[in-house]
Amino acid sequence: xxALPSTPPHHWRAPQLxxxxxxxxxxxxxxxxxxxxxxLVGNIAEPLIWLLAFGxxxxxxxxxxxxxxxxxxxxxxxxxxxxxxGAICMSAMNAASFxxxxxxxxxxxxxxxxxxxxxxxxxxDDIVLxxxxxxxxxxxxxxCAILGVIxxxxxxxxxxxxxxxxxxxxxxxxxxxxALIFNALAQGYDFFTYYFTLFLTPxxxxxxxxFPREQLPALVYAVxxxxxxxxxxxxxRPLFLNQWPADAALHLAxxxxxxxxxxxIALALTRRRFAR
Amino acid sequence: xxxxxxxxxxxxxxxxxCKRYGATTVVDGLTFALEPxxxxxxxxxxGAGKTTTLRICLGLTHxxxxxxxxxxxxxxxxxxxxxxxxxxxxQFDTLDPDFTCAxxxxxxxxxxxxxxxxxAARIPALLEFAALTHKAQAKPGELSGGMKRRLSLxxxxxxxxxxxxxxxPTTGLDPQARHLMWERLxxxxxxxxxxxxxxxxxxxxxxxxxxxxxIDQGRxxxxxxxxxxxxQHLEPxxxxxxxxxxxEVQALAQSALAGLAQRVEVSGETVFFYTLDARPLxxxxxxxxxxxxxxxxxxxxxxxxxLTGRQIRQEG
Numbered sequence: 158x159x160a161l162p163s164t165p166p167h168h169w170r171a172p173q174l175x176x177x178x179x180x181x182x183x184x185x186x187x188x189x190x191x192x193x194x195x196x197l198v199g200n201i202a203e204p205l206i207w208l209l210a211f212g213x214x215x216x217x218x219x220x221x222x223x224x225x226x227x228x229x230x231x232x233x234x235x236x237x238x239x240x241x242x243g244a245i246c247m248s249a250m251n252a253a254s255f256x257x258x259x260x261x262x263x264x265x266x267x268x269x270x271x272x273x274x275x276x277x278x279x280x281x282d283d284i285v286l287x288x289x290x291x292x293x294x295x296x297x298x299x300x301c302a303i304l305g306v307i308x309x310x311x312x313x314x315x316x317x318x319x320x321x322x323x324x325x326x327x328x329x330x331x332x333x334x335x336a337l338i339f340n341a342l343a344q345g346y347d348f349f350t351y352y353f354t355l356f357l358t359p360x361x362x363x364x365x366x367x368f369p370r371e372q373l374p375a376l377v378y379a380v381x382x383x384x385x386x387x388x389x390x391x392x393x394r395p396l397f398l399n400q401w402p403a404d405a406a407l408h409l410a411x412x413x414x415x416x417x418x419x420x421x422i423a424l425a426l427t428r429r430r431f432a433r
Numbered sequence: 434x435x436x437x438x439x440x441x442x443x444x445x446x447x448x449x450x451c452k453r454y455g456a457t458t459v460v461d462g463l464t465f466a467l468e469p470x471x472x473x474x475x476x477x478x479x480g481a482g483k484t485t486t487l488r489i490c491l492g493l494t495h496x497x498x499x500x501x502x503x504x505x506x507x508x509x510x511x512x513x514x515x516x517x518x519x520x521x522x523x524q525f526d527t528l529d530p531d532f533t534c535a536x537x538x539x540x541x542x543x544x545x546x547x548x549x550x551x552x553a554a555r556i557p558a559l560l561e562f563a564a565l566t567h568k569a570q571a572k573p574g575e576l577s578g579g580m581k582r583r584l585s586l587x588x589x590x591x592x593x594x595x596x597x598x599x600x601x602p603t604t605g606l607d608p609q610a611r612h613l614m615w616e617r618l619x620x621x622x623x624x625x626x627x628x629x630x631x632x633x634x635x636x637x638x639x640x641x642x643x644x645x646x647x648i649d650q651g652r653x654x655x656x657x658x659x660x661x662x663x664x665q666h667l668e669p670x671x672x673x674x675x676x677x678x679x680x681e682v683q684a685l686a687q688s689a690l691a692g693l694a695q696r697v698e699v700s701g702e703t704v705f706f707y708t709l710d711a712r713p714l715x716x717x718x719x720x721x722x723x724x725x726x727x728x729x730x731x732x733x734x735x736x737x738x739x740l741t742g743r744q745i746r747q748e749g
Contacts, residue, residue, distance in 0.1 A: 165495035166509075177513075180543035187540065188531045273527030275493060276589075277544035278513040433494060 168428040172421065174286050177279045181287035182294075184270075189295075200252075200302040207244055208306070211367075212237035224369060226400060234398065241312045242397035243366030245303050245321070246328060246389040252299040253329040254357060257292035257336035258349040264288075265340065271431075281431055285424050289333045296329025297322070315399030324396070324409075328389040331412045334419035335385070341426035365390045385415045442505050444469045444627050445596060450489055450499035452482075452651075459485045460496070461651035467596070472618075472628040474642030476635070478741050482651035483631040484524060487600050490629070491521065503596065517545060520589030524600040526581050528573040534560060534584055535569045542591040555591060562617065563587040579610025586617065597621065599630040603637060615640055635733035645733075649741045659733055666739060667731040668695045670711040674704045674718070675725040685724075690717055698738075707731065 189196070216236040224239070226232035264270040271284050300322065307313055339352050363377065364370070364386035370378060381387050388408040395402040402408065443466035452460040460482045467473050475483050488494035490501050492509030501508035503515045529537050535556055542552040560566045563583035565576075573581055582602060589597060602618070603611040611634075618641055622628060632638050638645055639659045647655040647662075655662060672694070676682040685704045691697045693714040694706035708714055711728055718726055 163496070163498060177544075177546075180540070180546075183543065184529070184540050187536070188529070191531065268530060269525065269527040270529060272523065273529075273541070274544055276491065276516065276519075276521035276523065276527075277541065277592075278516040278546075279544050280513070431493070433488075 165432065168425040168432070169421075172286070172424050173280065173282050175280070175283055178283040178287040178290070181274060181279060181284055182291050185264075185287070185291045186294075197302060200299045201306055204244060204248055204303040205306050208237065208241060208310070208312070211244075212240050212312075215240070222369060224394070224398075226395075226398070232398070238312055238397060239394070240367065241307050242321075242394040243364075243390050245300055245307070245325065246364075246386060246393050247361055247366050248303055249296040249300050249325045249328045249389070250332045250357065250360075250386055253292045253296035253332040254336045254353070256295040257288065257333040258340055258343075258352065259346065261288045261292065261337065261340050262343055262346065262349070266343075275431075281428060282424060285337060285420075285427050289330065289337055289420060289423075292333030292336065293326060293329035296332070297326045300325045300329075313397045313399075315397060317396045317399045317401075321393045321396045324389065324392045327409065327412050327416070328385070328393075331385050331389075331416040331419070334416045334423055337423035338419055338426060341423055341430050360384050360386045363387070365394075385412055388412050442502075443467060444471075444504065445490075445629065446502045447486070447490060448500050448502075450486065450501070451497045452485055452489060452494065453497055459651050460489065463499075463646075463648065463651065463653055465646045465653070465656070467627055467629055469595075469627055470622070470625050471644065472622055472630065472642045474638040474645045475629070475631045475648055476633060476638050476645055476737065477631075477648035478633060481648045481741075483648060484600055485651075486648070487598055487629075487631060490598065491516070491519075517592065518595050520592065520594035520597045522582070522585045522589045522597070522599045522602055524604065526573070526585050528581060528584060528588070530573055533570045533572055534565050534576075537573070537584060538588055538591055541588045545592040547592065552591070555593075559587040559590055562590070562620075564613065577610070579606050579613065582606060582610070582614060583617065586614070590621075594626070596627045596629065599628060601631055601633070603632070603634065611637070635737055639733045647737070647740055654740050655736075663731055663733060663736050666736050668707040668709050669731055670708050671729055671731050671735060672706040672708065672711055672714055672718070673727040673729070674706070674721075675727075676702045676704065677723070678702070685721075690714060693717055700738075705735075707735070 219236040221233040222236055222239045223231050223233055271281075274284055275281065304318070304322070336352070339349065343349065363373065363381040364384050365381075366386070370381050370387065373381060388411045392402045392405060392408045445467040447463060447465050450460050450463045451458070463482070463486060465473065465475070475486060477483055485494060489496045490508065492512035492515070495509070504518055506515050508515055529540060532540060538556045538559055539552050542555070557566070560569050563586060565580060565584060565587065568576060568580060573584065576584065586602070603614050606614065615637065618628060628641070630641065643658065645656060645659055645662060646653055655666065657665065674685060676685060679702065682699055682702055682704055686697050686699050690706065694708040696707040698705040698707070706714055715728060718724065
């Protein structure tokens with residue numbers, strides 16, 4: 158036995174992930190299953206309202222939007238289709254962020270669910286992984302509901318549309334990783350309002366969801382290149398037009414890079430939070 | 434077979450634990466061990482470092498120095514293997530408000546990797562043990578405080594643990610609920626489970642614990658069996674005298690009565706006379722007929738107050 162001083166394990170050590178994350182994910186799934194039907198109504202109603210109000214309303218005024226198609230050929234696209242392909246990315250972002258902020262914070266801080274789980278043989282790393290994947294799953298669920306609306310309304314029926322789903326799942330993962338950083342830092346729900354109004358809302362307008370980014374001033378355009386949502390839209394919109402996205406590998410790599418770095422930061426900050 | 438079997442390793446060992454937060458030392462060189470089948474109580478006032486000690490024992494807080502071993506495995510290196518054999522009831526309930534009692538047990542059991550068949554067999558038995566069979570489909574929000582604590586205890590037993598860590602298991606419960614909880618904990622001890630518990634209720638410590646470690650300001654200030662500790666530190670008899678006013682308290686404490694006791698303590702408007710033989714004192718008190726008195730044997734509460742002081746703590 159020794160009583161020598163020992164240094165605590167470093168918060169920034171590599172994530173140690175295991176399959177023990179699954180029962181934690183399953184726990185969230187079980188709670189959600191009880192409330193799934195009412196939440197499905199909200200998930201379909203919200204994008205429907207957006208598409209009707211903006212798509213049909215603005216669409217009348219705007220008519221068509223020109224985007225650059227394959228090989229740089231300009232392509233005229235109905236505004237409703239243009240908007241739908243951007244809005245579905247926005248919805249993935251919002252759904253993942255909301256779940257990884259408000260809901261994860263409730264479980265972590267208010268209900269102390271995480272503290273309970275830590276008394277079982279499950280590590281904090283696995284809990285954070287489970288919460289991250291859970292928020293991404295919620296985003297995927299929302300996106301599927303919207304996709305259903307898009308198909309029923311006949312906004313797009315491109316066969317490549319289905320390839321948007323894995324991309325949107327990755328987008329959900331990226332945004333849930335980012336949100337978990339702020340979850341780890343939060344001292345209350347108010348903190349998340351800043352995240353939404355100062356970070357997500359500007360991103361919504363700068364990432365080409367509502368209008369082509371080419372209209373932005375040069376400096377703002379350069380900034381918009383760095384935003385993860387931009388890369389999501391750049392991948393999803395061509396698929397809605399039944400085309401292959403240009404620079405797909407680059408866009409995927411940016412989203413994956415954001416996700417990995419953000420997850421690591423979120424995990425380190427969460428470890429620090431729990432190492433009282 | 435050898436005639437001198439090697440000393441069996443303790444079931445649980447905390448060795449020279451230290452924990453500082455900034456300039457404050459919360460746990461200061463604390464050592465204790467648990468034998469199989471034993472109930473060990475960590476007692477101390479609020480802020481004594483009990484909960485921090487338990488957090489270190491669970492590998493949730495990193496000790497600045499010292500080490501913890503359970504079932505021969507080191508903490509926190511083997512935290513997951515240790516926790517697989519341990520059950521924990523924390524001070525505040527962490528039950529899932531969205532699940533029924535039965536679902537709470539099932540979901541928690543999955544964290545241990547238990548399969549559906551094992552859980553289906555264990556859950557009814559645990560609900561019965563917790564006297565919650567009739568509440569199997571109720572959610573924690575519909576339960577009383579005592580029921581919630583028993584559900585937490587049942588949840589901690591889902592993995593059939595060898596050792597239970599209980600952090601103030603009956604704080605905030607009414608007498609009926611506390612007695613039912615104690616009765617269940619005694620049942621578990623009879624089944625051969627070991628319990629490490631923190632409490633600041635001395636009747637709880639006396640009833641459940643074979644051995645006590647008294648902690649104050651992170652340091653161990655006494656340890657032993659409850660009765661032995663009382664015999665070692667205290668006179669066997671206590672006479673409490675309730676005065677009407679403050680002046681009377683001082684007058685009493687400095688009167689000839691004090692000479693009939695080994696030790697006199699004043700707390701508020703009560704004077705405590707600790708004595709080896711209460712008879713002369715009680716006889717003398719006949720001259721003070723207006724005073725209310727109580728003669729009783731010394732108990733763990735007296736010991737606790739002697740060792741940790743009667744003053745209200747800043748943090749208390």
